Amino acid sequence: MHNNSDFTRVTITTKKSNHANKFGKLIFDDGTVLDGHGFGYSTTVFGEIVFNTGMVGYTEALTDPSYNGQILTLTYPLVGNYGVPDPSIVDKDGISKFFESDQIQIRGLVVHELSLTASHWNLSMTLDEWMNNEKVPGISGIDTRELTKKLRTGGVMMAALVVSDTEIDVESVKKQLESTKHYDSEQFMDVVSTKEEQIYGDEEKSVVVIDTGAKNAILRNVRELGYKAILVPWNTSYENVMSYNPKGVVLSSGPGDPQKCPDTIDTAKKLIENNIPTLGICLGAQIIGIAGNTETYKLKYGHRGQNKPCVNLENNQVYVTSQNHGYGITPESIEKSDFKLWFTNADDKTVEGIKHKKQSCIAVQFHPEAAPGPFDCKFVFEELKKLMEK
Numbered sequence: 001m002h003n004n005s006d007f008t009r010v011t012i013t014t015k016k017s018n019h020a021n022k023f024g025k026l027i028f029d030d031g032t033v034l035d036g037h038g039f040g041y042s043t044t045v046f047g048e049i050v051f052n053t054g055m056v057g058y059t060e061a062l063t064d065p066s067y068n069g070q071i072l073t074l075t076y077p078l079v080g081n082y083g084v085p086d087p088s089i090v091d092k093d094g095i096s097k098f099f100e101s102d103q104i105q106i107r108g109l110v111v112h113e114l115s116l117t118a119s120h121w122n123l124s125m126t127l128d129e130w131m132n133n134e135k136v137p138g139i140s141g142i143d144t145r146e147l148t149k150k151l152r153t154g155g156v157m158m159a160a161l162v163v164s165d166t167e168i169d170v171e172s173v174k175k176q177l178e179s180t181k182h183y184d185s186e187q188f189m190d191v192v193s194t195k196e197e198q199i200y201g202d203e204e205k206s207v208v209v210i211d212t213g214a215k216n217a218i219l220r221n222v223r224e225l226g227y228k229a230i231l232v233p234w235n236t237s238y239e240n241v242m243s244y245n246p247k248g249v250v251l252s253s254g255p256g257d258p259q260k261c262p263d264t265i266d267t268a269k270k271l272i273e274n275n276i277p278t279l280g281i282c283l284g285a286q287i288i289g290i291a292g293n294t295e296t297y298k299l300k301y302g303h304r305g306q307n308k309p310c311v312n313l314e315n316n317q318v319y320v321t322s323q324n325h326g327y328g329i330t331p332e333s334i335e336k337s338d339f340k341l342w343f344t345n346a347d348d349k350t351v352e353g354i355k356h357k358k359q360s361c362i363a364v365q366f367h368p369e370a371a372p373g374p375f376d377c378k379f380v381f382e383e384l385k386k387l388m389e390k
C-alpha cells in the first residue's frame with residue numbers, strides 16, 4: 001500500500017512565449033533565401049548551417065560547445081514545448097545540472113514551429129526568452145525537412161540568419177556572407193576552452209580533462225567514476241598535465257577542425273608514448289587519431305542526432321549513440337596507423353571508435369556522456385577506469 005509520502009509532488013509550470021513577430025531570413029552561400037518568422041534576439045549571424053535529428057534535448061544541444069560557430073537546424077517539427085530550466089541549478093560539485101556549458105553556443109537556431117506555450121515541472125523560461133537574453137537569433141516557419149534534404153544533397157554550407165524588427169536588405173547580407181570567414185578555417189579554442197584549471201571534487205586520485213570545448217556531462221561522468229576531475233586549457237603541455245599526477249586523461253569533445261588543435265595533438269602524442277591511460281571523445285578522438293598517425297577528413301553533412309547505430313567490433317554489439325560531429329577519422333588511414341578499429345557506424349561504415357594497438361589509449365567518435373534517455377554508452381568511461389586501475 002502506498003502512503004502519500006511515497007510520491008513527490010510535481011508542479012507543472014506553464015509559460016506563454018510572447019515574442020513579437022519579427023522579420024526572419026535564412027540566406028545561404030549558394031544564393032538560396034528562405035523566409036520565416038524571427039524570434040529570440042534581433043541580429044544577423046553567420047555560420048555553418050547543420051541539422052540535428054534528435055526529438056528532444058535542445059537545452060543540451062544549444063549549450064554544447066561543439067556547436068560553436070554553427071547555425072543549428074532541428075528537424076523535429078515542434079520545438080520549445082517544454083521550455084528551458086533554471087541555469088543556476090547545479091549538482092553537488094557545482095556543475096550545471098541541465099546545461100552543457102554556461103552559455104548558448106550555437107550562432108542561431110532554425111525550427112519548423114516554435115511552440116507558443118511551454119509546460120514542464122522544470123521550466124524557468126521559454127526558449128524564446130532564453131535566446132533573447134543570450135542575444136541569439138532564431139527563425140521559425142522554415143520547412144526543415146526540405147532544408148535537411150538540401151544539406152544532405154549539397155553538403156553543409158555557410159549561411160546567414162537575420163532576425164530584424166524592420167525589413168531585411170538581402171543583398172547587403174549576401175555581400176557580408178561572401179566576406180565572412182569560413183567555419184573550416186575558424187579557430188575556436190580561445191572561445192570555448194577554459195583559461196585556467198578548474199577542479200571538481202577532492203579525491204586523491206584524479207583525471208585531467210583537456211578542455212577543447214568540454215561538455216559538463218563529461219566532467220560529471222569522470223566524477224561518477226570516483227575521481228577528482230581537473231579541467232585544463234586546450235593547450236596544456238604534457239608536462240603540465242602530468243604535474244597533477246593524474247591516473248588518466250580525457251580529451252574532450254569540441255568545435256571545429258581537429259587540425260586546428262596542434263598543441264593538444266602534441267600533448268596526446270606524449271600521453272600515448274608514455275602509456276598514460278587516455279580516453280578521447282569526439283574532437284578528442286580525432287586528435288588522438290592524428291597523434292597516432294591516422295588522418296581526418298570533413299564529412300559531407302556530419303552526424304548530429306540521438307540514434308546513430310554503432311557496432312562494437314569486439315563483440316558485435318550495437319549501441320544507439322548520440323552524436324554531433326562534422327569531421328571524422330579516415331577509415332583507410334587506420335591500417336597503417338598505431339590503432340585498430342573499435343567501433344564502426346552501422347549506417348555509413350564511418351569510424352566510431354579506435355583502440356591503440358599497444359598502449360592504454362581508447363577513443364570514441366560518439367558521445368558516451370550523452371544520455372537522451374538511456375545510459376548505454378557509459379561503459380566507455382568504465383573502460384577508461386579499467387585502464388587506470390590496471
Ligand SMILES: NC(=O)CC[C@H](N)C(=O)O
Nearest residue numbers: 253254256282283326327
Ligand atoms: N562534438 C565534437 O567533439 C565535434 C568534433 C569536431 N569538431 C567535428 O565536428 O567533427
